Amino acid sequence: MQSIQGVGISLKHQHFQEFMNHKPDVPWLEIHTENFFSQASTSSKYLAKIRQDYPISAHCVGMSLGSAAINCPVREQHLHHIKSTVEWLQPGLISDHLSWSASQGGHYLPDLLPLPLTEEAFTIVANNIKQAQDILQRQILVENPSSYLTYVDSPMTEWQFLSSLAEETGCGLLLDINNIYVSAHNHHFDSLTYLNNIPLSAVKEIHLAGFSTEIVEGKELYIDTHGDRVCDDVWLLYEQAIKRFGALPTLIEWDTNIPDLAVLLEEKSKAEAIITKVASIEKSNLIANTVNGQS
Amino acid sequence: MTKLAELQTNFIHDCLSGALTADNTLMANDLNTQLISAQGLMGIYQSSAIANITNSLSLSYPVIEKLVGKGFFQVMCKPYIVKHWPTSGNMDDYGEYFSSFLAEFEQVRHLSYLEDVAQLEWRFHQSSLANDNSYFDWARLAEVASSETITFLLSPSVSIMSSTMPVDKIWLMNQVNAPENIELSLDGDGDSDIFIVLFRQGLKTEMMTVDESEFTFLQSIENGLNFETAIESAKAVDANIAIDHGLKKYIELGIISGFLI
Numbered sequence: 001m002q003s004i005q006g007v008g009i010s011l012k013h014q015h016f017q018e019f020m021n022h023k024p025d026v027p028w029l030e031i032h033t034e035n036f037f038s039q040a041s042t043s044s045k046y047l048a049k050i051r052q053d054y055p056i057s058a059h060c061v062g063m064s065l066g067s068a069a070i071n072c073p074v075r076e077q078h079l080h081h082i083k084s085t086v087e088w089l090q091p092g093l094i095s096d097h098l099s100w101s102a103s104q105g106g107h108y109l110p111d112l113l114p115l116p117l118t119e120e121a122f123t124i125v126a127n128n129i130k131q132a133q134d135i136l137q138r139q140i141l142v143e144n145p146s147s148y149l150t151y152v153d154s155p156m157t158e159w160q161f162l163s164s165l166a167e168e169t170g171c172g173l174l175l176d177i178n179n180i181y182v183s184a185h186n187h188h189f190d191s192l193t194y195l196n197n198i199p200l201s202a203v204k205e206i207h208l209a210g211f212s213t214e215i216v217e218g219k220e221l222y223i224d225t226h227g228d229r230v231c232d233d234v235w236l237l238y239e240q241a242i243k244r245f246g247a248l249p250t251l252i253e254w255d256t257n258i259p260d261l262a263v264l265l266e267e268k269s270k271a272e273a274i275i276t277k278v279a280s281i282e283k284s285n286l287i288a289n290t291v292n293g294q295s
Numbered sequence: 296m297t298k299l300a301e302l303q304t305n306f307i308h309d310c311l312s313g314a315l316t317a318d319n320t321l322m323a324n325d326l327n328t329q330l331i332s333a334q335g336l337m338g339i340y341q342s343s344a345i346a347n348i349t350n351s352l353s354l355s356y357p358v359i360e361k362l363v364g365k366g367f368f369q370v371m372c373k374p375y376i377v378k379h380w381p382t383s384g385n386m387d388d389y390g391e392y393f394s395s396f397l398a399e400f401e402q403v404r405h406l407s408y409l410e411d412v413a414q415l416e417w418r419f420h421q422s423s424l425a426n427d428n429s430y431f432d433w434a435r436l437a438e439v440a441s442s443e444t445i446t447f448l449l450s451p452s453v454s455i456m457s458s459t460m461p462v463d464k465i466w467l468m469n470q471v472n473a474p475e476n477i478e479l480s481l482d483g484d485g486d487s488d489i490f491i492v493l494f495r496q497g498l499k500t501e502m503m504t505v506d507e508s509e510f511t512f513l514q515s516i517e518n519g520l521n522f523e524t525a526i527e528s529a530k531a532v533d534a535n536i537a538i539d540h541g542l543k544k545y546i547e548l549g550i551i552s553g554f555l556i
Contacts (some may be wrong), residue, residue: 037385040452042498063383068299078384100383103307104300106299110347111340113306116325120299136448149336150327217335 002055004092007271016046028055048265058091066100066115096139116151131171143174145184146224159197172204182222209253226255312496351386358469408460418454425452428552445522450552452495508533
């Protein structure tokens with residue numbers, strides 16, 4: 001299993017050749033596991049070569065951890081596809097989302113659909129995470145999604161729900177700082193309250209991405225598109241997250257309107273600068289406290 | 296069905312059942328709608344789901360998208376998605392019925408070549424995902440006694456099809472760096488049927504046209520017929536077919552990758 005540390009970027013097929021030919025200085029890469037289910041595909045053959053030089057994190061979008069469907073062949077088949085891809089890739093981290101995609105009727109929507117945060121949903125998600133961890137024989141990380149609606153019956157906050165899941169199942173958390181920012185805007189909660197209520201030891205990875213805006217019935221919603229640079233407010237929130245959780249592995253995530261690799265590398269450098277800045281402040285504070293303690 | 300299972304069934308229904316109105320939005324009572332109506336909220340997820348699924352179709356059918364235009368392709372995908380809801384989390388599996396849908400879709404029904412171009416693209420897509428060829432055991436073939444019945448096996452990436460339309464040329468003309476000298480006739484009079492073999496070599500799926508007797512030979516192998524029967528079928532089309540030359544070529548190209556005795 002490969003070690004995932006520092007600031008990585010999404011691996012997109014548009015950049016395969018650059019990674020093969022020039023081996024840019026990136027400590028790790030994250031893939032969408034579902035894009036590599038066929039190990040014979042052209043993409044998988046590129047990945048087989050690229051992974052010789054870069055640790056890989058396997059980010060999944062289809063485990064449907066919030067699906068209430070019982071004995072759901074769509075979910076079970078998907079989990080076994082993930083298992084064989086994970087056995088092949090031996091990724092440093094495996095993650096998916098607090099969301100659902102598959103219904104009881106055997107239908108599947110390729111999207112990260114929101115859950116009502118109820119006791120019923122908690123039991124279902126916890127069981128599904130345990131099942132996934134049993135099948136994969138290792139810990140998975142669960143990511144907070146962006147959402148655009150809330151349910152009438154949803155008594156828990158997302159941070160309570162995630163924190164309890166980590167405690168109940170032993171899963172880790174993947175905090176997407178952009179998703180916190182997007183959902184906080186859409187549902188009128190405070191991003192820092194969210195961050196400050198997530199247990200320190202549970203978080204194992206951070207995601208950063210860009211979003212777009214959309215006017216729906218006269219109201220402005222933020223939409224998580226992963227198609228732009230990280231916005232200034234999210235960089236500020238990221239700094240707070242690094243202060244709270246430490247220098248966790250961080251991903252620059254980009255899935256639509258894929259730019260030149262140089263753009264992703266610039267965003268990576270910004271994240272690295274923030275990690276360095278926080279470490280420097282902490283070091284100064286530590287020295288100052290030590291000196292003050294002596295006098 | 297549990298409360299959450301019912302909610303999820305209704306959610307997918309709202310996303311994939313077509314136009315949302317205040318009357319037909321099943322999720323209306325489950326959502327907080329103080330700021331935005333239920334159909335407005337579900338419309339966000341509907342748009343996102345349709346866009347994601349359309350993107351999958353676009354990846355599998357790039358030539359069809361180019362032929363009808365990106366905007367119309369999106370228009371055309373929506374009724375297909377409403378008719379064929381995804382049933383797998385592996386979106387590579389989605390889009391199997393697109394060619395027959397195009398044959399029925401009123402606005403493009405007159406473009407009779409689209410159905411076969413779509414079928415060719417689906418076969419390209421499947422070929423690109425198929426398992427690699429196994430190594431052909433020439434030495435073992437040389438040891439087989441002439442009295443034994445041999446059944447050859449096509450490689451997993453091989454796909455064969457015929458068409459009354461010049462779909463091979465249409466496909467080629469719509470590739471990046473397409474040759475400029477392709478002559479195209481869309482009469483489709485049945486006298487110029489084309490026979491196509493797709494097979495993967497390394498990272499690339501190749502397309503090769505063959506004559507009817509070769510096609511019949513390969514089709515017989517695909518159908519699991521033994522070598523003698525495949526030869527008889529091919530000779531019924533062309534008594535002069537050079538099977539020995541063809542067999543060597545198919546093995547060398549990786550079209551035939553094994554055999555059973």
